[in-house]
Each structure stands twice: as C-alpha cells, then as structure tokens.
Amino acid sequence: MSKKEIFLICILIIIAIIRFFFFMPKAPDYNSILGMEVMVEGIVNDIPDSRLVNERITITPIDKEENILVSLSKGTNVSYGDKVRIKGTIESPDNFITSSGKEFNYERYLANQDIYYIINNADAEILSHDNGNKIKSTLFKFRNLFLDNINKAISSPASDLASGILLGTKGGFDKETQAEFISTGTIHIVALSGYNVTIIASSIIKFFSLFLSVTYSIILAVIFILLFIIMAGGGATVVRAGIMAFIALFARVTDRKYQAGRALIIAGLLMIAYDPRVITDMSFQLSFLATAGILFIPSKIIKWIRWIPTRFQLRENTAITMSATIAVLPTLLYSTGVLSFVSLPANLLILPVIPIAMLTSFITGIVGFISPVLALPFGYISELLLSYMLSVIHIIASLPFASTSIQSFPIILTIILYILIIWWVRKRNTK
Secondary structure, three states: OOHHHHHHHHHHHHHHHHHHHHOOOOOOOOHHHOOOEEEEEEEEOOOOEEOOOEEEEEEEEOOOOOEEEEEEEOOOOOOOOOEEEEEEEEEOOOOEEOOOOOEEOHHHHHHOOOEEEEEEEEEEEEEEOOOOOHHHHHHHHHHHHHHHHHHHHOOOOHHHHHHHHHHOOOOOOOHHHHHHHHHOOOHHHOOOOOHHHHHHHHHHHHHHOOOOOHHHHHHHHHHHHHHHHHHOOOOHHHHHHHHHHHHHHHHHHHOOHHHHHHHHHHHHHHHHHHOHHHHHOHHHHHHHHHHHHHHHOHHHHHOOOOOOOOHHHHHHHHHHHHHHHHHHHHHHHHHHOEEEOOHHHHHHHHHHHHHHHHHHHHHHHHHOOOOHHHHHHHHHHHHHHHHHHHHHHHHHHOOOOOEEEOOOOOHHHHHHHHHHHHHHHHHHHHO
8 A cells, every 4th residue: 555545544543533432422311211101202314114013213302313213003104204203111222132142232233323212112193294304305205106116016025025135125024034034145135234235236247248348237337326325215324335336346447456455445444434333333344344355355266166157157156256255254153143054055046136136126116107007017027036036045044954053153263264364365466
C-alpha cells in the first residue's frame, strides 16, 4: 500500500475509535417502568416485518431518538410513516438459544439498530399516515405492490423464496424451512447480508456472458444491484451489501484484484468509522469476508478442480462458491455453530438457477403492474425454478449427514483459521 492509503486507514481507525467512545447512542433509562403496561406514541420508521404469526414494527417515540421494537397481531395494516399509539408491556430484550445450541446476542443485535426495548403482543391504533420520509415512503409502497404482484402470479412457498432472493425477506418461511436453509449452507440466498448479493452478482456476470460480452454482462449486473438496493428500500444493510458487490465487480472490470482488495479494506473502514458497531454485525462480516474470498481465493481453487468441465462456466462457478464458503466458514461456525457438509453440492445445484429465477421473478413483479394476466407466464417459469431450488434444499437437508452443531466454537480458533487462510493466500501471491 502507498503512504497515502496507510495514512487514510490510520485516520479512519482513529475516527472509529473516537466515535465509539464519545458519539455512539446511549440506551435510555426505562428501568423504572420495565414490566409495566405503557402507552407510547411514535412513528413507524421502517418496513413492517411480516412473520407467520405476527408483525413486527420499529417505532421512534415522539421527541425521542431511540427506537422500540413492537410485535403486533397479523392484519394490523400498519405501514411505514404511520403515527401510532402503542399499548403494551415494555420489556428489555433477552438473549436466546438457537436451534443449534448457540446463544444469540439478541440484545446487541437490536442495540446496533438503536433498539433497546421491546413491546410484545401490543395493541396499535393508527393516528395518522405519511409522517415519514417521502422518498422512502414511495419506495416502500412500490416495494409492497411489487411483492403483491409476485404473490398473485407465484404460489407459496415459491413466492416466499422469490421475495427472499430479490429483497431478502424471509418472514414467510416456517422454522423447519429456515433450518433447512441453515443446514445446507444456503441461507445466504435469502439473507440480506451481502453474501447473497456478492455471489449473485458474479453468477449474473457468468450467466449473461454466455451470450453477451463481459462488459455488457457487468453493466447488467450493476443495473441489477442498483435496482436491488432501490427495491429493498435503500436501508443501511442493503447499501453495505451493494457496496461489497460493487467492489467485486470493480475487480472484474479492472482485472486488478489487489486494488479491489484495497478498496474493500477502505470501504469496510469507512463503514466502521461511520458506525463502529457495524463490526459486530454478522451481515457486515459476511459481506466483507465473502467479497474478499471471491477476490483472492478462486485462482488458488481452480487448480484443484480442473476435472470439472468449463461448459456453462461450471468450473468458475464452483471456484467462486468454494472461495466464498472458505472465507465465511470460520465466522459462520463461531456465530451459528452449524457445520454444513453439503453446502458445496447444494450451492452448486442451485447457484446456476438463481440468476434466471431472479430475472423471471423480477419481470413477474414488474409486468404485474401492467397486467396480472401477462405476468402469469413469467410466474409459471419462476415457480418452476423456485420449486426446484426448494426441493433440492429439502432433499439435501434430509440427508442424515447434512450438518452438525458445534455449540462451542472458540473465538481463538476462529482467529487462527483466518490467520492460516491469510497465510495461504499470501503464500500463493508471493509464489
């Protein structure tokens, strides 16, 4: 790195430290009313998260900066920007044990979103509408109509998967299906973490380069990512995912992996300097690591898989999938405790289908604005592809050796694994 780059990195680290110790939001003191029934008026500040059994909204109380997470019964019809009156018992979030036996730090997860208290099973009264940001409100309304068009043309659970791969929504899946995604190492395709965006961007390039030039393929991938960011509402998580994917595409355009690597480091530090808490965000970690893996590891992998045919870009897609898997595996083991033995075959079977499924699902949603009838043919194609993906995941997850749980994967072992991966990559570079 040049002296200017080293200087910039040092400045960003100093800014991150200063912001962490002096400028991060502090949790409000609601201890005196914990466990008590309260009535709170506030503005819904994000897209409601619709689950199978309830809906979750995040509100910002009037004249406050912190947020409160509220769970409501289904069918409340609360939207972004609504001013609501919430009645329920206020509580502090508790950490919980996941299905793999790992403790999930739910309190820190919510604190990263400036949420420090929750109200479960609340009653909500809508006082007024359209109190939020006009641009976000328009985007969210368009998003909801887009998803409605998909749901009309594609039946569940394929429509839930379409929403997941396009916009990262996964509230429509039951716990069993979510567990299948985790055990097969395919949760990234429905998690708005950047892991899916990075993999999908590369897959789109591979797919379109079958009949277009690489330049046009990359342009289409850039357009797709921009549409993805807009459709997902332009939140912090999806913006981070988009930045990571753009860096990977930058490497493809310039064919300079190490310059893209420097850009990745600086982009990551910029995000950390803006909000140091992001370093504990799993979506940020997966985005950063998957992008780094795709940038630096594939050329090392290729020589191991020369037996795989190059037709349909199968060998390169395999190298990309393996590279991203290697890069994120230690973090996934530490965070989730799930070691998937079938991740590679599962991803190889569904990865080539994802760009086509995303394209046809996207067209289904857009054409639905013109005519629901015209959207049906695209919906049939999408449903066929999406059903294939769900079937592959279900069958592979049913195998007795699909995955195993590691309840205690120490942080020191995670660090050692990353040191070994870095040494491996550097050894290749030096050689």
